[in-house]
Amino acid sequence: MTRRLIALLLLAGTATLAACNTVAGAGQDISKGGHAITNSAEKHSD
Structure with missing residues (x-):
């Protein structure tokens, strides 16, 4: 359960950073x- 949560948070963070860079x-x-x-x-x- 904890591993899935950490993986999900890492993927969400990566997607957010990529989107910010694209918009900028x-x-x-x-x-x-x-x-x-x-x-x-x-x-x-x-």
């Missing part, structure tokens, strides 16, 4: 895309 990475990618669009618009507006 996606946010960074979107932010970089926004900066690229802004920079391009500023260059072409002169």
